[in-house]
Amino acid sequence: MSQPAPLQATEAHARNAGLPLDLSLIEAMRVNTSASERRASQLPGRRAVKGDAQSAWLLKAVTCIDLTTLNGDDTEGRVRRLCAKAIQPVRPDILAALGMADKTITTGAICVYHRFVATAVDALKGTGIPVAAVSTGFPAGLSPHATKLKEIEASVKDGAEEIDIVITREHVLTGNWQALYDEMRDFRAACGDAHVKAILATGDLKTLRNVAKASMVCMMAGADFIKTSTGKESVNATLPVSLTMVRAIRDYEAMTGTRVGYKPAGGVSKAKDVLTYFTLMKEELGHAWLQPDLFRIGASSLLGDIERQLEHRVTGAYSAAHRHPIG
């Protein structure tokens, strides 16, 4: 198995070795929904990011995007086109105008189904951009457990450096934390050196209390990242859900010293939204979580909006989608 290419700023980010499952800790987790909503709603009003800082934050957001295509009609051609966009997500003239010509701006990763892992690895050869594969019977996660492990191994074998697994929601909805822990443990082991992101499908879990407990169990079982959604649930990433998950990350770091990454997915489609997400990470977790090794955004249309905002910043004129290369 090949060594995974280094993610950016790796020094801060050790793999998560996990912990034995501590059920008493899980049972003691409390989340007050109304208070979480209030904090989330206040956040954008407490922090404004304008001007050069805004352009910088948007470019940083580009580096944190897992540029994603997860559709039944995906083809090799479609995936190669997306990879080209990942390598050069922002027009060079815009970067130059922002004084960022000498910075390497690529997306954080490309995210595809297993079938296209090899294609993407080939398309991204030499760029350092990792390929992430959704796995374990994505999106519902109801394939046989052994099949899921085989799927992970196959993607790792094809060169995926990151595996986005989906949890069995039933384990959360029935409070079977041991089963969730065991499943996640096995996924983590199957990933080998590839980083594992645990997709909680928070839209299915419904309550913030479930989200908090599932986050903690997955981290105890060794998840390197926790991720909100597949993008296929009716509700994807929201700020209150994100607040709940990042607070779980904070608690886990306080317990273990290990930093687990966070990935909101689905529902982050506007440049303005991503500024709020950055604010959330910065306020609740700190500076370390503003980099792609600890923060990713699963998105397909966000990049287009960021490109338009950046062009507006440079030219003063509102932009249009067709003025930027298609992804």
Next chain:
Amino acid sequence: MTVASFFDSMDYAPSKEDDKSARAWLASHDGSFGHFIGGGFTDPAKGFDTAEPATGARLATVTQGTAKDVDSAVAAARKAQKAWAALPGHERALKLYALARMIQRNARMLAVVEALDNGKPIRETRDIDIPLAARHFYHHAGWAQLQESQFPGMDPVGVIGQVIPWNFPFLMLAWKVAPALALGNTVILKPAENTPLTALLFAELAKQAGLPEGVLNIVTGDGETGALIAAHKDIDKVAFTGSTEVGRKIREATAGSGKSLTLELGGKSPFIVCEDADLDAAVEGVVDAIWFNQGQVCCAGSRLIVQEGVAEDFHARLTKRMKTLRIGTSLDKTIDMSAVIDAGQRDRIAGMVDAAVAAGATLIQSEADMPESGTFYPPTVLQNVPMTAAAATEEIFGPVAVSMTFRTPDEAIQLANHSRYGLAASIWSENVNLALDLAAKVQAGIIWVNCTNVMDAGVGFGGVKESGFGREGGREGCFDYLKPRAFAKAPLRKESAPAKSKGFAFESVDRTPKFYIGGKQARPDGGHARPVIGAKGEILGEVGEANRKDIRNAVEAAKGAASWGGKTQHNRAQILYYMAENLSIRAEEFAERIRAQTGVKADKARAEVTASVARLFSYGAWADKVEGTVHMPPMRGLALAVPEAIGIAGVICPPEAPLLGLISATAPLIATGNRVIAVASEPHPLSALDFYQVLETSDLPAGVLNIVTGDAASLASELAKHNGVDTLWAFGSEALSKTVETLSTGNLKRVFTDYGRAWDWTAPEAEGEHFLRHATQVKNIWVPYGE
């Protein structure tokens, strides 16, 4: 800074709100203002500057209101009041609606002027103060529309003097002006001297909105101007928000004048964190509780009371949270806190914190960068503060919380209630049983469960104990700007010369009525008696002459009967019915006693007994129908408005109607769970003393109703001064009302008096909801929900 450097640092950049239109407005007045009286601005005269706390820069000069200015404003308001009140509710509703719209259209300018003048962050004025002010006008436009149907038999109070503080200049204006105007009153409002500008801007907007001349008058000035307004002879009511100290002075200044008064004063509100709370949510709650508006909030959660098992974890989280707070100038959109109001306030805060630290407190303080000019004080938490330090018990009115721990819910209540104040409380627990139990037991006007500092125009705001009285907002707040029509025209009592005695009347056995204290007959402490002189001048008997020790004993007995408030309403109703039943059995005897004392004809005496039985029945009926309201503020949740007993009540019974007066003045208090010390009718005390025999057979628990006799004025003084008495009802002479109002300031007890007007106790309006409202105070419990 460049894009590239921000890319590496991922720092925030200062982001400043545009203040062009606010500055242009100030310039349009050449930076100097007169008063707004009778629909126009007076010429600027001798006055003082108002400055930006965040920079120290002068903003404008305003005029110091003189006695002449106040006279002229009061005259304008008086002139406008009748016509304003005579408008159909719908017409007034349209005007209030127009004011709400006007606030919304000018929301950003109001927000900027407010932030500049007060020094608070633009986020707060933009997202909270101004929208909430607009909401108050919308809400009260509704009460104007509904006034005729919802408040029958009530009239506006008249001309209202309103004095407001500097911490929420515009929001407090809205809280005061909206209900006053909606219900047909006219207003003289004095904004705080530090923050007069949004009131002046509002006056200009109100004029544009077509508010009739004289309905709203703004007089600027310092405390002296405020005192002139409070003491003005032609003002019918004073509404004050500010310090408890000034509130006391206003109570004294208005005593006996017949002016209605509401006071919204200080607080030292508990913030209780139970071990089953969402600790991160509670930490964020602290940010909203004590660092909102730099902690310059009367209802700020300034006493953190944390369960021991989670205290270490909670404080670790809180300390970490404090590191990300940002402080800057008020127009910076990337801050959590800005400047306190002025250097004096900053020094006062610093002094209290330093003294607490010197006394052994542990200091946790934010190290955030602060602008160099301006009056800034960092977010601060004091742990392990000795309870003897001022910071532990006194209102700091700054960004400083003190923190202590508790072991059991009982102890949390004990700590929370061990305060002269009772404005608000915040309770953090994920257990609804525990949270609501604490909510019921904390003495405060506002309880926030798992939230803090949330307010709405539809939910009454106001305190208990020394945090003042009266409510602002909601139906409960409307009553503070209305008066019952029925009592307004009652005649003043005539001074009656003391009856001359012609010696003892014959009685078969010489009965010696005693006092009734703690369910037992008690002899007077001083061993003195006074004769009771009948209608024909004969001495009907002698009764005890109570002194201050008898009052003390009666208050102690009442204190011992605290469980009365916890009895079920059904139980209280049963006892009142039983009292009525036992009284009716002895109707003839009571009628004869009334006749002998007062000289009324037999049928009238019998009618008084019949009315007394009926009144006891009425309050028995009411006892299990005193209900609260469920407010629906704009959130997912409820605000439960619960009428609660005030506590221990003193009652000076009216001189007339010796039995019916006693029943009318004590039964509403008893029905709602208060305990009473009644001073019997001074000239005709025997009926009250006969009545204790009824009590002895009626299962009324000992100490719920205590009866003494003696000199009404001196006993009223003792009750008024007693800091264990929570409310005082006094019916008698004008002088009596002045005495009790003046002397009630020690613990700011709620006073209910007739100002010397002889109410007709037989009239239907002499019982019912008006009395029940005086016997209770509304506690609003905010319960957001959602999983």
